[in-house]
Amino acid sequence: MSFLLDGFITEFFALTSTSQHPFSATSGGSVNSTLSTNSKSIHGIEGLSDENVWYAPAVQSMVAMLILSTIPRIISTIYGWIHPGIYNYIVEKLYVSVIINQDESIYFQIGQYVAEQEELARSKKLRHVQGIAKDNESSRYPRNYFDEEQSTPTPQISLLPRTGSLQIVWHNGQKIWVRREIRKVENGESLGNGLKGLNLDLSSLLQRSQECFNIRSIIQDWLDSIYSRDYNKLTVYQCMRIHYGDYGWKRISNKEMRRYGSVVLRENQKEEILGDVQKFLGSSKKYAMRGIPYRHAVILHGPPGTGKTSFIKGLAEKLKLNIAYISLVASLDDDGFLSMLTRVPANSVIVMEDFDRSHITKDAQESERNGGSGLSGIPRITEAGLLNALDGINTPEGSLIFLTCNNLDKIGRAVKRPGRVDQIYYLTYADNYQIREMFWRFFGKGKQTTDPEARKDNPELQKIANVFLSHIQSLNQNLTTATLQKFFLEYEKEKEIEYWKQKKEQGISKDSSSGSVSINTKDLKENDEKKQHVDHNEQEKEKKEEEEDEYKSIEIDLNLLMDKDYVINLFEKIQMETGVEEKMMEEIAKRKAKEQKKKGKEQRKKEKEEEKDDTEDTEEDTEEDTAVKSDVADTNDVGAPSPPASPLPNGVTSL
Ligand SMILES: Nc1ncnc2c1ncn2[C@@H]1O[C@H](COP(=O)(O)OP(=O)(O)OP(=O)(O)O)[C@@H](O)[C@H]1O
Numbered sequence: 001m002s003f004l005l006d007g008f009i010t011e012f013f014a015l016t017s018t019s020q021h022p023f024s025a026t027s028g029g030s031v032n033s034t035l036s037t038n039s040k041s042i043h044g045i046e047g048l049s050d051e052n053v054w055y056a057p058a059v060q061s062m063v064a065m066l067i068l069s070t071i072p073r074i075i076s077t078i079y080g081w082i083h084p085g086i087y088n089y090i091v092e093k094l095y096v097s098v099i100i101n102q103d104e105s106i107y108f109q110i111g112q113y114v115a116e117q118e119e120l121a122r123s124k125k126l127r128h129v130q131g132i133a134k135d136n137e138s139s140r141y142p143r144n145y146f147d148e149e150q151s152t153p154t155p156q157i158s159l160l161p162r163t164g165s166l167q168i169v170w171h172n173g174q175k176i177w178v179r180r181e182i183r184k185v186e187n188g189e190s191l192g193n194g195l196k197g198l199n200l201d202l203s204s205l206l207q208r209s210q211e212c213f214n215i216r217s218i219i220q221d222w223l224d225s226i227y228s229r230d231y232n233k234l235t236v237y238q239c240m241r242i243h244y245g246d247y248g249w250k251r252i253s254n255k256e257m258r259r260y261g262s263v264v265l266r267e268n269q270k271e272e273i274l275g276d277v278q279k280f281l282g283s284s285k286k287y288a289m290r291g292i293p294y295r296h297a298v299i300l301h302g303p304p305g306t307g308k309t310s311f312i313k314g315l316a317e318k319l320k321l322n323i324a325y326i327s328l329v330a331s332l333d334d335d336g337f338l339s340m341l342t343r344v345p346a347n348s349v350i351v352m353e354d355f356d357r358s359h360i361t362k363d364a365q366e367s368e369r370n371g372g373s374g375l376s377g378i379p380r381i382t383e384a385g386l387l388n389a390l391d392g393i394n395t396p397e398g399s400l401i402f403l404t405c406n407n408l409d410k411i412g413r414a415v416k417r418p419g420r421v422d423q424i425y426y427l428t429y430a431d432n433y434q435i436r437e438m439f440w441r442f443f444g445k446g447k448q449t450t451d452p453e454a455r456k457d458n459p460e461l462q463k464i465a466n467v468f469l470s471h472i473q474s475l476n477q478n479l480t481t482a483t484l485q486k487f488f489l490e491y492e493k494e495k496e497i498e499y500w501k502q503k504k505e506q507g508i509s510k511d512s513s514s515g516s517v518s519i520n521t522k523d524l525k526e527n528d529e530k531k532q533h534v535d536h537n538e539q540e541k542e543k544k545e546e547e548e549d550e551y552k553s554i555e556i557d558l559n560l561l562m563d564k565d566y567v568i569n570l571f572e573k574i575q576m577e578t579g580v581e582e583k584m585m586e587e588i589a590k591r592k593a594k595e596q597k598k599k600g601k602e603q604r605k606k607e608k609e610e611e612k613d614d615t616e617d618t619e620e621d622t623e624e625d626t627a628v629k630s631d632v633a634d635t636n637d638v639g640a641p642s643p644p645a646s647p648l649p650n651g652v653t654s655l
Contacts, residue, residue, distance in 0.1 A: 069175060072090065072094045075090065076090035076094070095203050095204065096203065096204055096212045096214070096215050097201055097202060097203035097204075097215075098201075098202045098203075098212065098215050098216065098219065099201050099202075100202070100219075102248060104248070106219075106223060107248075108250065108251040109222075109223055109226045109227075109251070110202075110219060110222060110223070111180070112226060113222040113223075113225065113226050114167055114169055114178050114222075117167075117169045162180075163180045163181065163182065164179070164180065164181060164182075165179070165180070166178070166179050167179070171218045171221065171222075174204060174214075174218070175204065176202055176203070176204050176215070176218060177201075177202070177203050177204070178201070178202050179201045180201075181201055202215060202219065203215075204218075234257040234258070234313065234316055234317060234322065234323065235251055235322040235323075235345075236251070236252050236322070236323045236324075236325065237249040237250065237251055237252065237322065237323065237324040237325065237345050237348065238250050238252045238324075238325045238326075238327075239324070239325065239326040239327065239332070239340050241332075247332065247336050247339075247340055249324060249340070249343065249344070249345050252325075257313070257314075257316065257317030258310060258313040258314050258317055259314060259317055260274075260314040260315065260317050260318035261314075261450060262310075262314065262441065263307055263310045263311050263313075263314040264307070264430075264434050264437045264438050264441065264481060265307060265311065265427060265434070266427075266428070266431060266433065266434065267433045269425065269427075270311065270314075272425075273298070273311070273315070273423070273425055274315060274318065276298070276422075276423055277296070277298070277315065277319065277400065278319070280296040280400065280422075281319070281398070281400070284397075284398060293391065293392030293393075294392070294397050294398055294399075295390075295392035295395050295397075295398070295399040295400075295401065296399070296400050296401070296422050297390050297401040297402075297403065297420060297421045297422055298400075298401070298402050298403070298421070298422060298423045298424075298425065299355075299402075299403045299404070299405065299408070299411075299416070299421050299423070299424045299425070300312070300402060300403070300404045300405075300425050300427055301404070301405045301406065301407070301408040301424070301425075301426055301427070302406070302426050302427035302428050303406060303428065303429065303478075303480060304406055304480070304482070305480035305481065305482025305483065306427040306428060306429065306430075306480050306481055306482070307427055307481050307482075308404040308427055309353065309404065311427070312349065312351055312402050312404070315349070316349055319349075320347075321347055321348060321349045321400070322345060322346075322347055322348040322349070323348060323349055323351055324344050324345055324348040324349070324350050324351065325351050325352075325353065326340060326341075326350060326351070326352055327352075327353070328352050328354075328355060328358030328381055328386070329354070329357060329358050332380070332381055333380065333381065333385075334381055334382055334384070334385030334388075337381045337385050337386075337389065338385060338388065338389060338393075338394040339394075341389055341394045341395045341396075341399075342394050342395075342396065344395070344396060344399070349400045349401075349402060350395070350399060350400065350401045350402070351401075351402045351404070352401065352402070352403050352404075353403075353404045354404065354405060354406075355403045355404060355405040355411060356405035356406055356407045356408075356410040356411060357405075358381070383412065383414065383415070386415065387414060387415065387420065389401075390415065390420040390421065391419075391420060403421070408424070408426075429478040429479060429480055430479050430480060430481050430484055432469060432473075434481055434484075435468075435469055435472055435479075435484060436465060436469060438481060438484045438485065438488070439465045439468060439469075439488075440455060440461075440465065442488040442492075443461065443464075443488075443556070443558060444458070444461065445458070448461070461558070463562075464558050464559070464561050464562055467561070467562040468561045468562065468567065471561075471562075471564045471567040471568065472567070472571075474564065474568075475568060475571060477571075479571075483571070483574060483575065486574050487570060487571060487574055490570060490573075490574060491556075491560075491561070491570065492556055495556045495557060496556075
């Protein structure tokens with residue numbers, strides 16, 4: 001009922017107010033003329049001038065369309081008051097509607113499209129909206145470390161229609177009503193506002209012989225437009241609980257893909273995994289012929305920060321796949337798990353991370369003791385559920401599954417056996433090849449980042465890379481690629497800080513030397529306030545653009561990377577900050593203690609030498625004094641004996 005009332009009110013305002021007509025957002029000018037002609041066209045067209053006559057039929061048909069689309073709603077609303085049965089009958093006969101539940105993977109795309117149309121239209125009709133935070137990527141760079149405002153960008157707010165509000169979206173001249181509404185459970189009761197079970201109810205006036213196929217093709221157009229715009233971006237889905245007992249795939253981000261080339265594994269390892277996956281993706285017929293379930297599971301294991309997640313993202317970019325994360329530690333039971341696998345968004349690689357930390361350990365009893373498998377009341381995936389998933393019982397044809405873990409020993413043999421898991425790869429600490437590649441990817445220019453031949457053109461950087469590598473080797477420590485990345489970022493940051501510091505100093509001295517132009521506040525006040533505001537905004541924009549260009553062109557001085565002490569100290573600082581594994585911390589502590597001891601020894605040695613020098617000086621002084629005294633004595637008391645030489649060793653003074 002309220003749905004139709006809203007529709008009626010919307011139509012009423014659309015007819016009575018030209019500025020609020022949905023067309024006004026896209027073609028404001030033409031709408032005014034259209035509607036001002038309405039009254040004339042209804043009573044005839046005699047009032048129209050010759051040059052306007054040509055569009056009269058169009059105006060008439062538009063008005064007729066508007067009336068036609070409104071009248072059924074008005075009638076159905078009135079009848080709805082009189083008799084719900086009649087209301088239902090009219091709705092049933094005159095409208096088509098499609099409901100998309102929140103647990104459908106396209107729910108978010110359709111919701112996004114509709115919200116964007118609303119934002120585009122900036123409809124003045126929307127009065128009560130939902131405010132959500134919008135991530136403002138562009139405000140993050142350039143990073144001038146002295147500009148505090150810049151480093152803490154203000155969050156941006158975006159307005160969306162509220163749950164329950166009615167939106168109108170025009171598609172090729174056809175009007176679609178869209179409403180987000182709280183989902184009704186099966187017995188017809190609403191779940192209440194606290195729960196986020198939502199439907200998108202899209203309805204449209206029934207058009208002859210098109211029925212729901214028309215609205216289906218409209219929704220398909222919307223989806224196509226969203227997908228074509230976001231093509232080349234990685235869509236990441238996460239399996240989430242939508243409301244009690246119900247799970248869905250939620251799109252959590254739509255990012256630029258991580259480039260496959262930006263991930264550095266051991267020499268040829270990346271190509272090996274890629275080749276294996278490509279071979280699988282191109283072998284559907286072979287699998288079918290042999291009657292083998294067409295699915296492929298890969299385990300990536302190794303210490304944290306060796307690039308397991310990064311590699312999967314890079315692989316997804318390379319193969320143009322989306323990523324669907326499913327957490328094995330979430331409160332998800334076997335039924336939920338398997339049903340989610342059947343609904344995995346198309347063209348996705350399924351990723352189950354931190355497998356060894358899940359409740360599915362190699363010892364099922366241990367798992368139960370730890371509260372797994374539902375004994376603690378929290379629904380859990382059981383080992384049997386996981387084995388079924390890996391066997392491909394519920395997974396769609398062509399499923400590609402990646403499992404990641406730090407400790408492979410914690411995974412039961414049943415899981416690892418051939419047929420369930422097809423390949424196992426170990427990603428470990430960075431070797432010389434990876435250190436070198438990471439270095440060039442960070443500091444090389446153009447082709448040098450990936451092409452060893454091109455690096456020969458930069459012997460200076462090659463020298464720095466070699467010396468840097470030898471410093472790392474002298475550390476004699478296992479370093480992950482994540483630690484190396486952090487090192488380079490920290491180094492860059494330090495150098496940038498130095499750069500901005502210098503810039504700031506130069507800026508101040510430049511201003512003071514040139515006797516910067518002082519602003520006459522009186523003159524400013526006389527200026528038009530609006531103009532000032534515009535000028536200020538433009539200046540800010542220009543300044544930002546200049547800084548952005550400058551940021552891109554900052555030349556980082558890499559010579560410090562050849563300083564062994566600097567490199568070792570920065571690594572230790574990073575390792576301390578990032579809380580590396582205990583063993584590494586122990587090693588650092590040991591080395592620190594050793595260094596401290598060495599320094600203490602050197603200090604004592606130095607002190608001893610200084611004291612020795614002092615004693616020698618004292619002795620010399622004493623001798624000199626004695627000589628002076630004896631001279632004096634010679635002069636004053638000729639014949640007095642000289643004092644005996646001290647029997648104490650050097651540096652010990654006699655009391
Ligand atoms: N081999 C690598 N090549 C490029 N970048 C890497 C590599 N390994 C780690 N990194 C960087 O380190 C960070 C952490 O890496 P990532 O999350 O992929 O590690 P992980 O092995 O999945 O760790 P965990 O086991 O804790 O999940 C990322 O920012 C990534 O850019």
